[in-house]
Amino acid sequence: AQSVTQPDIHITVSEGASLELRCNYSYGATPYLFWYVQSPGQGLQLLLKYFSGDTLVQGIKGFEAEFKRSQSSFNLRKPSVHWSDAAEYFCAVVIGSSNTGKLIFGQGTTLQVKP
Amino acid sequence: DAMVIQNPRYQVTQFGKPVTLSCSQTLNHNVMYWYQQKSSQAPKLLFHYYDKDFNNEADTPDNFQSRRPNTSFCFLDIRSPGLGDTAMYLCATSREHNQPQHFGDGTRLSIL
Numbered sequence: 001a002q003s004v005t006q007p008d009i010h011i012t013v014s015e016g017a018s019l020e021l022r023c024n025y026s027y028g029a030t031p032y033l034f035w036y037v038q039s040p041g042q043g044l045q046l047l048l049k050y051f052s053g054d055t056l057v058q059g060i061k062g063f064e065a066e067f068k069r070s071q072s073s074f075n076l077r078k079p080s081v082h083w084s085d086a087a088e089y090f091c092a093v094v095i096g097s098s099n100t101g102k103l104i105f106g107q108g109t110t111l112q113v114k115p
Numbered sequence: 116d117a118m119v120i121q122n123p124r125y126q127v128t129q130f131g132k133p134v135t136l137s138c139s140q141t142l143n144h145n146v147m148y149w150y151q152q153k154s155s156q157a158p159k160l161l162f163h164y165y166d167k168d169f170n171n172e173a174d175t176p177d178n179f180q181s182r183r184p185n186t187s188f189c190f191l192d193i194r195s196p197g198l199g200d201t202a203m204y205l206c207a208t209s210r211e212h213n214q215p216q217h218f219g220d221g222t223r224l225s226i227l
Binding site: 043046090097108 | 215218
């Protein structure tokens, strides 16, 4: 069955340090991949997406992600974390077509930023 | 700015008392979704509309229903809420099923 795995439930980094959040997916075809961020009490905001083409995609707020087909991964990175980046991060994949596609979420990773 | 707006942001209701949550969009997207999100969990899809076509997830409880009277509005009706229905309810829209979804800020529902 199709699935998305975020191995790290909780990550703590110091402000200014680099960040990498891991995401692995299980899907036979090339998926459409997304990273969303959710601040407490808020909805989900799209950080970036991968559909095709360049495997390194740039997003908002200084985030980037790299699609690696051989590893079935789509890890999110940021070179220097800010305190405002503390939030819940969800990796997601759309499976299916434009008529039937469904968004499958990973379990989420909670990011804590130390001053 | 084009957006997805949910009302109310917070709702407290009594056990068994019907409640309706609303969602509106200015994006003119074809698809509207309702998700339930419990604490420290990922959003769980309840159902969605593609235009006027309704699609219910297999494990969505029977007392959860939805209406989409026009392109812009979609409602979530909980006929007889139980304590286990306390959660954040998120509305989202997308142009097509495989396109990015745009989320509202959610309605935090508490059942007492």
